Amino acid sequence: MPRYGIAIDSTKCIGCHSCRVACQNQNELHFDETFNWIKSKDRGQYPSYGKEFIPLQCNHCENAPCQRVCPTGATYTSKEGVVLVNPKTCVGCKYCMEACPYKMRIIDHRRGIVEKCRLCIELVREGGTPACVTTCPTQVRIFGDLDDPNSAISRFIAQTGAQPLRPDLGTVPKIFYKRS
Amino acid sequence: MQQSAWGWLIITYLFLAGAGSGAFIAAVACDLLAPDWSKALARAGSLVAGPLVIIGTLCLVFDLEAGFWQPWRQFYMIGNLRSMISWGVIILSIFIPLALLYAAALNEITFVGKLAQKYVTAIEIIGSLFAIATATYTGVLIAVVNGVPFWNTPLMPVLFLASAISTGLAAAMIVAAIIDVKTIKTLSNFALGHVIFLSVEGLVLMLFVFMSLTRSTEAALSASGLISGTLSPYFWGLVVILGLVVPFILSVFEFLEYGKMPKSLVVGADLLVLMGGMSLRALIIFSGTPPQII
Numbered sequence: 001m002p003r004y005g006i007a008i009d010s011t012k013c014i015g016c017h018s019c020r021v022a023c024q025n026q027n028e029l030h031f032d033e034t035f036n037w038i039k040s041k042d043r044g045q046y047p048s049y050g051k052e053f054i055p056l057q058c059n060h061c062e063n064a065p066c067q068r069v070c071p072t073g074a075t076y077t078s079k080e081g082v083v084l085v086n087p088k089t090c091v092g093c094k095y096c097m098e099a100c101p102y103k104m105r106i107i108d109h110r111r112g113i114v115e116k117c118r119l120c121i122e123l124v125r126e127g128g129t130p131a132c133v134t135t136c137p138t139q140v141r142i143f144g145d146l147d148d149p150n151s152a153i154s155r156f157i158a159q160t161g162a163q164p165l166r167p168d169l170g171t172v173p174k175i176f177y178k179r180s
Numbered sequence: 181m182q183q184s185a186w187g188w189l190i191i192t193y194l195f196l197a198g199a200g201s202g203a204f205i206a207a208v209a210c211d212l213l214a215p216d217w218s219k220a221l222a223r224a225g226s227l228v229a230g231p232l233v234i235i236g237t238l239c240l241v242f243d244l245e246a247g248f249w250q251p252w253r254q255f256y257m258i259g260n261l262r263s264m265i266s267w268g269v270i271i272l273s274i275f276i277p278l279a280l281l282y283a284a285a286l287n288e289i290t291f292v293g294k295l296a297q298k299y300v301t302a303i304e305i306i307g308s309l310f311a312i313a314t315a316t317y318t319g320v321l322i323a324v325v326n327g328v329p330f331w332n333t334p335l336m337p338v339l340f341l342a343s344a345i346s347t348g349l350a351a352a353m354i355v356a357a358i359i360d361v362k363t364i365k366t367l368s369n370f371a372l373g374h375v376i377f378l379s380v381e382g383l384v385l386m387l388f389v390f391m392s393l394t395r396s397t398e399a400a401l402s403a404s405g406l407i408s409g410t411l412s413p414y415f416w417g418l419v420v421i422l423g424l425v426v427p428f429i430l431s432v433f434e435f436l437e438y439g440k441m442p443k444s445l446v447v448g449a450d451l452l453v454l455m456g457g458m459s460l461r462a463l464i465i466f467s468g469t470p471p472q473i474i
Contacts, residue, residue: 112249
């Protein structure tokens with residue numbers, strides 16, 4: 001079984017939010033719901049000032065705190081290592097939203113359940129690639145199997161030394177970042 | 181990216197579950213340890229314990245979304261024993277009936293009360309264990325949350341238990357003053373309880389805040405927000421001065437001037453303790469800061 005992840009080259013990100021719109025479109029989200037974000041960080045000082053854009057989404061942690069605290073077991077990890085929410089058993093207690101150190105979960109008030117990035121798993125199982133990856137005009141994201149040493153993502157991580165965000169939190173994320 | 185998913189309903193629950201279980205512990209302590217003059221307080225504590233925890237639990241249910249609109253989903257909530265909420269559901273569903281049975285037994289309410297009186301010692305012992313479990317688990321509930329480093333400390337359940345006992349005693353004393361006006365004089369006997377438990381709570385709160393200042397960057401940020409940041413007027417005003425120091429001083433005088441204290445001051449001190457307990461829960465929830473991730 002593959003173990004899917006995404007590598008993100010934040011030095012290429014121009015902050016256009018295409019990934020967010022593509023995600024909303026793919027997952028049929030309302031305009032006020034989103035599974036990914038772009039945050040910016042100031043770098044340097046005038047005159048050598050720059051802005052770094054960092055695309056954020058669920059890290060699909062191997063040691064997922066959200067899954068540990070879910071009282072109903074609605075949050076589970078699929079066989080491909082993707083952290084998903086079962087909409088039929090979620091009660092909307094929001095404990096997982098408190099537990100996530102990355103704060104990557106949202107509450108869907110219309111359905112009363114907690115939602116999150118699904119790594120477009122339906123699309124991936126049909127042989128596709130997540131919408132945020134394919135839509136990116138500057139190809140910031142690389143999607144693939146972390147267990148396959150010859151996959152583009154594994155080679156990218158090996159070459160650039162990309163790291164997850166805050167690996168010290170101990171949740172073992174599967175989204176890797178190459179930062180400037 | 182949302183900052184805090186929990187708000188006033190959860191804060192009210194944390195407070196009411198603490199006060200209710202504390203009132204149960206206070207009632208059992210009075211019934212078992214103190215002489216006859218304390219029976220009014222035992223009765224009052226047993227009467228208020230169940231309803232407080234029930235109202236708190238209703239707050240929890242109102243905070244659910246799909247589980248509120250489709251209540252059958254709540255049966256799933258004991259599905260993961262690694263989750264503190266599952267343990268909470270189990271603890272509450274045992275403690276609430278025990279608290280109601282205890283109220284029936286001490287106040288001789290209907291035939292249930294007469295039946296429960298036969299087993300009152302068993303209800304007291306098992307009930308106390310579950311009262312401690314209720315008060316403690318509300319602390320563990322937020323202490324295991326990875327998303328907020330300020331809460332990740334074993335001192336959290338200790339602080340919640342200490343606050344539960346002092347607010348529970350206050351709730352029981354207010355109800356005793358309402359149901360039995362004559363007890364207002366004997367209430368002074370329990371002022372010593374307030375002196376002891378408010379000191380313990382103050383000490384644990386001090387340890388919690390001071391140790392948070394060095395625990396991690398995020399915990400330090402939250403703690404300094406409480407003692408010198410935007411939340412500091414509420415922390416010092418509502419929790420420390422009005423919630424701990426003023427009722428502590430009033431209780432010392434109440435104990436020394438046995439029975440001479442005006443009724444309004446005796447009940448006023450108890451109301452302040454309750455207000456302080458609620459403010460403490462609110463400030464702990466609102467001061468939680470997630471880790472800096474980028």
